Structures are given as C-alpha cells and as structure tokens.
Amino acid sequence: DAGVIQSPRHEVTEMGQEVTLRCKPISGHDYLFWYRQTMMRGLELLIYFNNNVPIDDSGMPEDRFSAKMPNASFSTLKIQPSEPRDSAVYFCASSPRRQSGEAFFGQGTRLTVV
Amino acid sequence: GQQVMQIPQYQHVQEGEDFTTYCNSSTTLSNIQWYKQRPGGHPVFLIQLVKSGEVKKQKRLTFQFGEAKKNSSLHITATQTTDVGTYFCAGPSGSQGNLIFGKGTKLSVKP
Numbered sequence: 001d002a003g004v005i006q007s008p009r010h011e012v013t014e015m016g017q018e019v020t021l022r023c024k025p026i027s028g029h030d031y032l033f034w035y036r037q038t039m040m041r042g043l044e045l046l047i048y049f050n051n052n053v054p055i056d057d058s059g060m061p062e063d064r065f066s067a068k069m070p071n072a073s074f075s076t077l078k079i080q081p082s083e084p085r086d087s088a089v090y091f092c093a094s095s096p097r098r099q100s101g102e103a104f105f106g107q108g109t110r111l112t113v114v
Numbered sequence: 115g116q117q118v119m120q121i122p123q124y125q126h127v128q129e130g131e132d133f134t135t136y137c138n139s140s141t142t143l144s145n146i147q148w149y150k151q152r153p154g155g156h157p158v159f160l161i162q163l164v165k166s167g168e169v170k171k172q173k174r175l176t177f178q179f180g181e182a183k184k185n186s187s188l189h190i191t192a193t194q195t196t197d198v199g200t201y202f203c204a205g206p207s208g209s210q211g212n213l214i215f216g217k218g219t220k221l222s223v224k225p
Contacts, residue, residue, distance in 0.1 A: 033212060042217040043157070043202065056212060091156060102147055102159040103204075103213055 004106035006092050012112045018080040021109045023092030024073055031095040033103060034067055034077050038088045049075065082113045116141050118205050120216035128224050133190040135219035137203035146179055146186045147213065149202040157202060193223050 005024040013019050025032045033048040047057040052069045060067070064083070069075040079086055089110050093103040117140040127133050137146065145164045149157040161170055163179035163186060170177045174197075176189045190197055200220045204213040 035215075043215040045212050045214075048212050093157075102162060103149075103157075104159070105156040108156050 004092055004094050004104050006090075006106035006109050008109060009107060010110045010112075012114065013082055015083055015113055016081040017113075018078065019082045019086075019111060019113075021077040021079075021090050021092075021111070023075045023077070023106060025075070025092070025094030026096075026104055027073065029094035029096050029104070031097070031101070032069060032075050033093040033095070034075070035091040035093065035105075036088045037091060037108075043091075046077070079111075082111075084113045087111055087113050116205075116207055116214055118203060118214045118216040120203060120219055122219055123217065124220045124222075126222045126224065127193050129195060130192050133193050133197070133221055135188050135201050135203075135221075137186045137188075137216050139184045139205050139214075142183050143205040144183075145206065146183075147204045148177060148186075148188055149204060149215075150199050151202065151218070152199040155199075190221075193221070195223050195225055197221060198223050 004026055007022045030051050034046040036044045036046055044059055046059045047067045048055055049069045065079055067077045089108045091105050091108045093105045095101040095103045119138045121136050125133055145162055147162045148160040150160055151157045161177050166183050167181045168179040174191045178187045186203055188201055200218040202215050202218040204215045207214050
C-alpha cells in the first residue's frame with residue numbers, strides 16, 4: 001500500500017478563493033482524520049470519520065470549513081472562502097481501528113493564503 | 115476537556131547527550147502513543163504503550179508508561195543528528211475514536 005495520499009502537496013491561493021484538499025486513506029482503514037498544524041496551536045483535530053460517516057466535527061473552526069467522505073477511499077476538506085489565518089499544514093490520517101490503532105499520516109498539504 | 119501536555123517545548127542538546135521528553139494527561143489513558151515528525155515531514159508512529167508501568171525499548175529510545183497511566187516519557191540515549199525532529203505523545207480521547215496530541219517537544223542536536 002502506498003500509504004495515505006494527500007493532494008496537492010502545496011497550495012497558494014488568494015484570500016476569498018475556495019480551496020479543496022484531498023485525501024486517499026489506506027485501504028481497509030475505518031477511521032479518517034483531518035488535522036491542522038500550526039506553530040502556535042500544534043496539531044489540531046478538525047474532524048474525523050468512521051466508515052465514511054462524520055463522527056466529530058467540533059474541531060472545525062468555522063462554517064467556512066467543510067469535509068466530506070463520499071466513499072471509503074476518498075475524502076475532501078474544503079475551505080470557502082479562504083482567509084490568511086487558514087495558512088497551515090493540513091494532514092489527513094487513517095487508522096484501522098479506534099482507541100488502540102495508530103494513526104498513519106499523509107505527507108500533508110501546506111496551504112498559504114495570501 | 116481532556117488535555118495532553120508535553121514538556122519541554124524545545125530541547126537543544128550536544129550530540130552524544132541524552133534527551134528526555136515528558137507527557138502528562140488530565141485523564142487516565144487506555145494507551146499512549148509516540149510519534150516523531152522530522153522537519154518538513156509528517157508524524158510517524160513510533161510505539162504504543164498499553165500496560166501500567168510498561169517500559170519498551172527501541173535501540174537508543176526508551177519509552178515508559180506511568181503506573182497510573184496518566185503520564186509517559188521518552189528517553190533517548192546518546193543523541194545523534196538523525197534524532198532531530200519533534201516528538202509527540204498522543205492518547206485516545208475517552209470514548210471517542212480520535213487521538214489527542216500533545217504540543218510536542220522539538221529536539222535539535224548540535225554536531
């Protein structure tokens with residue numbers, strides 16, 4: 001397996017534009033997580049899915065953020081409209097089981113909003 | 115809510131010196147996990163501890179889980195430049211399926 005695949009690796013966009021980040025989890029993993037990493041706040045959980053169903057989105061900062069998982073092999077995180085404070089590295093991770101399973105991270109998407 | 119705290123935030127050592135990072139949870143954990151993130155990279159799973167008082171070793175790395183299962187430590191003996199990165203601990207969030215990560219300890223090693 002190629003691991004968790006995220007695209008794009010880097011994204012530079014202008015304030016107000018829509019941004020879509022993509023993630024392909026490891027096949028067979030039931031859990032998918034979206035994290036945001038910044039120097040100030042560290043690794044923050046935004047939302048996670050179990051079997052394609054959103055379980056907890058309390059970490060999503062605002063209504064500008066939305067996430068979907070239409071099937072077991074694909075998820076998106078959308079920001080619309082984007083703002084400079086959204087600049088961060090966004091990681092997708094998948095896990096085979098809750099509680100005891102380790103998380104496998106993708107390489108991340110570095111988002112810069114100018 | 116549940117919190118996982120790590121200290122120190124930064125550690126600068128001379129190559130060959132030892133390094134320790136400490137992790138404390140506000141609640142009892144069923145397990146604790148450790149991750150390493152190299153500069154510019156992504157977090158990579160190192161190990162999971164499950165039992166009270168458990169100690170595990172990976173070459174120069176020693177991981178410990180406290181008796182009360184609320185704290186943990188990672189100790190590196192004789193650091194090398196390849197040890198550079200940020201070390202995170204993470205614990206499961208109560209009945210939820212997600213992990214709560216500490217803020218990490220950033221290790222720099224001077225050759």
